[in-house]
Amino acid sequence: MTAAPLLDQDQHDVPPTHPGCKVAALLPARTGRTWAVRDFSSSFRPAAVQLTDGTRTLLIAFRATTEVFSHTPGMNQYLPLATLPGTEPATVARELLRNALPQVDQHLDSAASSLRLPGRNRARRVAALTEVHAALAALGTNADPFDRSDDLTGLDWTAAGERWRFSLHACKTVGTLAYEGPLDGLERVLPRILPPPPARVPRSLLTHVSGAVARRLISAWPHTLRQDEDGDVQFGTHHDPCGLIYVGDAKARARDSSAVLADISRVGVDHLLTILPDLI
Structure with missing residues (x-):
């Protein structure tokens, strides 16, 4: 193009x-x-x-x-x-x-x-987070803002046992979305973040994937999820949101309630505002 x-x-x-x-x-x-x-x-x-x-x-x-x-x-x-x-x-x-x-x-x-204007840079990220904060409030969810000395500003909120955090650094208005909670909560949101599957999805060979949680995730989205050398699950290429899902004990069974952590970067505020109803 x-x-x-x-x-x-x-x-x-x-x-x-x-x-x-x-x-x-x-x-x-x-x-x-x-x-x-x-x-x-x-x-x-x-x-x-x-x-x-x-x-x-x-x-x-x-x-x-x-x-x-x-x-x-x-x-x-x-x-x-x-x-x-x-x-x-x-x-x-x-x-x-x-x-x-x-x-x-x-x-x-x-x-x-x-432009090297720290005050203006902070104002840009605070303005972006103010929009997110207001959108969460409109959905009936209270968020706790934080503003650290290392130029990291963000919001924490909890809903139905799921903890979410969205943070912006320096002058950036594209940030990182973090999740801590049950596996099924993350699975509910991933379709809004991952690329759509191609018309023909190749059969996924899961024999090389270790751990029940990793197998469950990769079998659901074989076109984009992959296991790294530590046994966790990665996704994202080029300009798409990219992330790492920490799946915990590889010997544990995969249940809806299995505890997972995820860090998803390259998340824009427009995208976040659109998927917020799925994060509460």
Whole structure:
């Protein structure tokens, strides 16, 4: 996928039935800013739309596949982020949340870091966490904020015996989601975090996997989970959320109540806001 130049736009109104409008409706309105959609079709990409929330701008081109680009202020082109199979709005929105928007936020974080303004950097992560805190409160869940001297700021909350923590470091607004609790609680959330399975999932050979908990996890998501040399379970590649699941005693049986720990990095605030109802 190559960069898309800002050329030859034939702009007209985008009907609400357009997949771009349906995608925008599935993205969270950060600090009340809804995603605006405008036509961005051209001879180069005839079914493209631009989505912007005032801070971030995406170009989405719907063809046999869906191409996603980001616009960097001051540059006369859109840079490629992802190519997604199909054009179904829910699938496109899911991958924007998991993959594309965190990439855009990381670019903005890098630009903020280069300014070397510690006070402003802290304000950026506190503002992001304030959104998450307010969303949890709206769902009836109390979260405990923390702000450490090593530039780590975050939220802790507990629900139904499951402990969650979301933390941001320095100027970053893409963070780490940590979990401590029963196995079935993590299994409930993993489908919202892991990439969707391909149309044909190869049969998983589990003879090399040790431990009942690891086998249960990997057999459920063989397209993306793998066991590391310590017997724990890893996932994530490239720009996707990546994580490590600590499965405990390899000799223990796998039960819904089996205790596990997980650290999941590259989680964007948009993605977190969308999956919060599953974390309480």
